[in-house]
Every structure is written in structure tokens, then in C-alpha cells.
Amino acid sequence: MAESFAESMVDPSTNGMRLDAFLATMPGLPSRSACARLVTQGLVTINGTLATSKSERVVLGDVVRAPIPAAQTTHAAIAPNYHIPLDIRFEDDYLIVLSKQAGLVCHPSPGHVEDTLANALVAHCGYERLGKLQGADRPGIVHRLDMDTSGLMLAAKDDATQGALQDLIRLRVLDRRYVTLVQGYVAPEEGTITTGIARSSRDRLRMVASDDPLAREAITTFRTLERFEAGPRDDGYSLLECHLYTGRTHQIRVHMRHTGHPVVGDALYGVASRRVRAKGRDLGLQRQFLHSWHVSFDHPVTGQRIVCADALPDDLTHVLRQLAPNSMGRTAAGEEICPRLCGEDS
Numbered sequence: 001m002a003e004s005f006a007e008s009m010v011d012p013s014t015n016g017m018r019l020d021a022f023l024a025t026m027p028g029l030p031s032r033s034a035c036a037r038l039v040t041q042g043l044v045t046i047n048g049t050l051a052t053s054k055s056e057r058v059v060l061g062d063v064v065r066a067p068i069p070a071a072q073t074t075h076a077a078i079a080p081n082y083h084i085p086l087d088i089r090f091e092d093d094y095l096i097v098l099s100k101q102a103g104l105v106c107h108p109s110p111g112h113v114e115d116t117l118a119n120a121l122v123a124h125c126g127y128e129r130l131g132k133l134q135g136a137d138r139p140g141i142v143h144r145l146d147m148d149t150s151g152l153m154l155a156a157k158d159d160a161t162q163g164a165l166q167d168l169i170r171l172r173v174l175d176r177r178y179v180t181l182v183q184g185y186v187a188p189e190e191g192t193i194t195t196g197i198a199r200s201s202r203d204r205l206r207m208v209a210s211d212d213p214l215a216r217e218a219i220t221t222f223r224t225l226e227r228f229e230a231g232p233r234d235d236g237y238s239l240l241e242c243h244l245y246t247g248r249t250h251q252i253r254v255h256m257r258h259t260g261h262p263v264v265g266d267a268l269y270g271v272a273s274r275r276v277r278a279k280g281r282d283l284g285l286q287r288q289f290l291h292s293w294h295v296s297f298d299h300p301v302t303g304q305r306i307v308c309a310d311a312l313p314d315d316l317t318h319v320l321r322q323l324a325p326n327s328m329g330r331t332a333a334g335e336e337i338c339p340r341l342c343g344e345d346s
């Protein structure tokens with residue numbers, strides 16, 4: 001029995017999507033296959049009219065409404081893990097801003113059952129005091145970071161706050177900024193990368209930039225912070241700040257690969273050409289050089305302006321120290337940001 005309804009309007013980024021795929025993007029709704037069952041059960045409407053096919057395309061301005069299935073908490077609660085440290089940067093009765101360490105998975109998945117951030121959040125808050133809109137197995141999670149991406153992310157303590165934070169992301173007013181070191185010389189001081197992103201048909205673990213009409217729009221802007229000269233075994237490096245306007249899976253990593261400047265240390269997307277296959281191009285890193293360093297937003301309940309910054313962890317600052325002798329100088333943006341990233345202003 002459904003307890004409440006989800007309702008969303010089709011915007012330019014979702015225009016033309018299949019109905020079941022669009023439903024799966026709506027807060028509180030289950031997986032795409034489960035959403036398809038909602039359609040076949042006659043529980044979904046478009047502009048007040050009963051939807052009859054899971055494969056029909058939604059159109060800009062359509063208002064889609066569907067029931068939110070009641071949470072099955074009897075079997076969904078996940079175990080607390082009191083041994084995973086939480087590096088909390090802000091917390092109140094509604095939400096948490098924390099810095100996730102590299103190597104930590106956000107929520108349970110095959111191979112990671114009780115060793116995830118979600119397990120740690122349950123230990124800290126209690127299962128019933130976390131939002132469940134992302135699913136009963138993802139308590140508190142507002143947005144994910146890849147396992148080997150470090151830095152700031154948000155967690156919510158109730159459904160209303162979780163939904164409001166996801167709306168801020170959807171409306172592109174929750175400012176999320178990342179720092180990445182990429183292969184090669186990035187000439188522009190700043191730029192915007194806009195593509196579709198879809199799952200690869202050749203490798204289901206990978207996403208690809210795509211012009212397929214069903215690909216989801218992805219927008220990343222970047223500012224170049226510092227450039228490093230090429231060496232005998234590499235094509236040089238560039239340090240970038242990336243600003244996410246959308247939150248697609250592996251977005252920055254896919255976009256950097258698409259531009260021919262893969263992220264240093266990225267085992268999945270890392271090599272864009274044979275020219276950079278030289279030994280040592282990843283500078284000894286065991287994970288991708290990608291760090292969520294800055295978030296800012298208006299608190300959806302109190303209205304307080306929340307601004308958090310997170311300096312680079314030791315493994316990433318070590319890489320920049322290695323490269324320092326080859327620096328070609330920082331840009332104006334780099335002069336502003338790099339001291340904060342590397343702890344030089346403390």
C-alpha cells in the first residue's frame with residue numbers, strides 16, 4: 001500500500017526519456033523495473049491521465065505522478081558499523097556534511113555489506129533517524145561519491161530534508177566543486193563540457209559520452225589551476241577545479257576521458273591514447289586523483305548558508321609535491337584555491 005505520492009515535471013535534461021527511466025529518477029521511487037510494474041498496475045499518471053505504457057516518452061512540461069511504495073523496514077534495516085570513522089564538518093538535527101575517505105563505498109553492494117558509509121551513518125544516527133528516499137539500503141545518502149573518490153558529501157536525517165537537498169541538486173543551486181589532476185596540458189583557463197552520458201554497450205561497468213537521444217545530459221565546467229611540464233615519460237599534467245551542474249555516474253571521469261585528458265590514477269577511464277602509456281604516468285597513485293573539496297548551499301530547513309571546504313588528503317598532496325619542480329605556474333584561480341587545497345594558508 002502506498003503512503004504518499006511523488007510528482008515531478010519533465011525538464012530539458014529528461015525530455016524524451018522513457019517513462020520507466022524517468023520514474024526511476026524521481027525521489028522516493030524504486031528501481032526502473034519496479035517503476036515499470038507501477039505503470040502496468042495502473043498507478044502512474046501523466047498530466048492527470050493514466051499512463052498505459054512503460055516505454056512511452058515523456059515530453060518537456062509533462063507532470064508525472066506515481067505512488068511511493070511503503071518502506072519495508074522489517075527486512076531493509078542495515079547493520080551499524082561503529083568501527084568506520086566519520087569526519088563530520090557540519091551537523092545539526094536535519095543533515096550532515098562529512099568528508100568521505102578514499103576506499104569507502106557509500107552504500108551496501110555485492111562485496112560490501114557492512115563496511116560502507118551507510119553502515120557508519122546508521123551507527124552514528126540510528127537507522128530510523130536517517131532519510132530513506134534513496135532506498136531502504138541507502139539510509140541518509142543524498143548523493144554518492146565513487147569508492148576511490150574522497151571528500152565532501154551530504155547525508156540527511158529525514159525524508160523531507162533528503163528530498164529538499166536532492167531538489168537543490170536537481171535545480172543546480174547546491175554548489176559542488178571537485179579538484180582533479182589530469183593527463184596532459186589543458187590550454188584553456190576555463191571551459192564547459194556538455195555531453196550526454198550513457199552506459200557503455202561494451203562494458204556495463206563503464207559510462208561513455210554519447211549523443212544517443214536517450215543519454216542523460218551532463219554539464220561540467222572547469223577552471224585550470226596549475227600546469228606541469230611534460231617529462232620524458234609523460235605528456236605533462238594539469239590541475240583543474242570542476243564544478244558539477246549535473247550528477248551523472250562517473251561524470252568528471254567520463255568528461256575528462258572524453259576531452260583526451262583522463263584523470264591521473266583512474267584505472268577505469270585512465271588511458272585515452274597510447275602516447276601516455278609510459279610507466280609512472282599515474283605518479284604512484286593507487287586511485288583516481290579526484291577530491292570533492294567544496295560544497296555550499298542554503299540549508300533547506302533553517303535557511304543558514306552552509307559553506308564547507310576540505311583540503312586534499314595526504315596521498316594527493318604528495319603527488320603535487322612530486323610535481324612541484326615541473327610547475328609552469330598557477331593561474332589566477334590557482335593562486336586563490338591551491339593554498340587552501342594544500343594547507344598553505346594555515
